[in-house]
Amino acid sequence: METIDIYEDITPGLEARVRDSLPDEGPVTVRINSYGGAVDVGHTIRHLLADYPGHVTCVVDGVAASAASIIAIAGSDELVMREGSELMIHQASLGMDGNSSSLRSMAERLEKMDAELANVYAAKAGGDAEHWLGLMAAETWFSAADAVDAGLADRVDGRVAQAVSVDRIAAKYNYSGRRLPPDGRKENGMSVKALAAELGVSESEFKATFARIMNETVETTVKVDVSYPQDTRIAPTETVTVYPIVGQPASEASSENPDVAENAVGVESIPVAAEVIEGITFELGAEVEGFTTVIDAQSGALKITASTGVEVGAEAEFVVSVSGTDVPVKVTVRSLSEEQEATEETTGSEVDVVPVDKHTYNALVEGNRAYNKILEKQAVEQRHARVDQWINQGRIAASARDEAIKVIDRDENLAAEIYGSRPANTIPRREMGNVGSGEPKSKVEALIAKANENRKNRK
Structure with a gap:
């Protein structure tokens, strides 16, 4: 069985790699961990997979957000969510500046793109486009089980049949800043200056308003077994x-x-x-x-x-x-x-x-509980140390630490597959272009330093 990994942003060039990786026949598995990217690239890839004559199984290992959700949902004969994975849908966005006419034209284009995306979700899960447009406008995140319940995914991988009935109980939590992606990165879009100009406010007013949105607490209802x-x-x-x-x-x-x-x-x-x-x-x-x-x-x-x-x-x-x-x-x-x-x-x-009194027995039980807590704490520290090691090795960025810790606490093997398997030294671990930081200078930095020295000597 051919396996194609999409562990990256959905950017131009990816569609060619997916096309070239498809065999002539036979089943194909596409493994996904992506926060999305270009909508047109997502549509191209999902059409390539939909037109493929063999059976296509898409597996969401971590997250399938934005354009990646289109590939997972519309490009597969079967969509499988791994335990702890997520799926996100939202409205399309484009970064641009220009006059009022060009901005209105762009808004109309975005509305058409949203309608296309809503039709894709409705074709898989049912319901009308208006229902999915509402969920997209709210930027909706689905857990693995939620995606199956909504009809977007077919099953959760690794789920065991219950020996007795288990009820799903709603519990309310407060998440801060959930309007951004889980890793805290801002999505590509218009600059602060352009957005402030479009809204008719100063940059400082826009930043203050955005800060309030970031810090607001959003009440979310999830379900647990x-x-x-x-x-x-x-x-x-x-x-x-x-x-x-x-x-x-x-x-x-x-x-x-x-x-x-x-x-x-x-x-x-x-x-x-x-x-x-x-x-x-x-x-x-x-x-x-x-x-x-x-x-x-x-x-x-x-x-x-x-x-x-x-x-x-x-x-x-x-x-x-x-x-x-x-x-x-x-x-x-x-x-x-x-x-x-x-x-x-x-x-x-x-x-x-060996008969013991109840007091002694209870003391033994409490000791066993305390020992188990120590073991659990040590296990957590060891898992988090692995993430720090990947950061030190240049496999992942320090800004992705919190997200990597969430994944490794859920599934160590999955975290090792997503993060630990990346080549070392692919992520810069020091500030680029800062001459005199104490680190060995690159060729570019050495040239800059030499030019600066020559200017001083001429003075």
């Missing part, structure tokens, strides 16, 4: 605490995961999620006969106590309202001797048992 473990077991008179799982399928809960552990006999379980995302609220539904339940409205921790009268083997289902969405929590009543019998069957031999 929230569920509870469905295999909790409880004995008569026992108390267990069940913690919500945020962003992780309940079927993945196991003692091999440092953040997840099964309930221990007679004690509270280790939290499945150490922190619950801000913006989610938890409320307990109706009580279940034979059980006493208490819930923490902020963390979602559900404490369940079974009475002496509950029957072994009975199942009970509790309902937790998570930001208005009902999420089930199921528990099964076990016998007091069940764990010992299961242990003997597993080992097939006598097991050494």
Whole structure:
């Protein structure tokens, strides 16, 4: 299978490379990580891919924004979003200056370009062009799952089928300056001077207004997966605490995961999620006969106590309202001797048992939690150190550090593929043209320095 990488801006010349990379036949995979660029180049590439006789799969590894979204959506037979990737659509923009007639002509051209783009999105996802024009005007960002829900993408790569139903819960966040691309770069467009002149204000007034826009807080609603473990077991008179799982399928809960552990006999379980995302609220539904339940409205921790009268083997289902969405929590009543019998069957031999008091056991559990946090902190520091190493090696610019850290925290292999695989020393690591900075001079800088010295001598 032929693979074509588009890990760059959509600029003239790219269409020729894509055309020359297409084989005569057979399936093709196009991997994309681009913030966009020239709309006409994007249309050309998507037509090349659409006309190709074989099956074309576009995979968004990082982001497909602006013109890159046209290639991903309209140039593929199947569009696959990687976990953590994004897709962005917005209105077309052109940088120019001129008189009122030329500016009006350019505005009309931009409106026609927007209409073409809206028709592309509508052809893939359905709906009318006006709907997509509204989303474009708002500069809409789609997460991987959002792109699938909107009909722009076909599936999210790596998603595992849920063993139990998982509800998508809306949580509100505040993002500062989301009107710019995620890496903070300004998109190509008219200069401050030209924009100020077009709006009839001074440059200082325009800059002050733009600064307010940059610093405003935009409230955004996103959706996350929230569920509870469905295999909790409880004995008569026992108390267990069940913690919500945020962003992780309940079927993945196991003692091999440092953040997840099964309930221990007679004690509270280790939290499945150490922190619950801000913006989610938890409320307990109706009580279940034979059980006493208490819930923490902020963390979602559900404490369940079974009475002496509950029957072994009975199942009970509790309902937790998570930001208005009902999420089930199921528990099964076990016998007091069940764990010992299961242990003997597993080992097939006598097991050494060291009895400890509850205080000592809780201390061991807390120690294990603290140790896991230390390991997680070390892992984060190691990941971020890799990004700093890429910057020092000249593989990525220092201004792209925050975006690279977001990617590596989601998927280390993807970050290594996007950033770490770039050739070293492709990004300048010192100020260019600044003679006397202490760094070795380039040939151009040496000539400038020599010319300056000659002028001094002539004086």
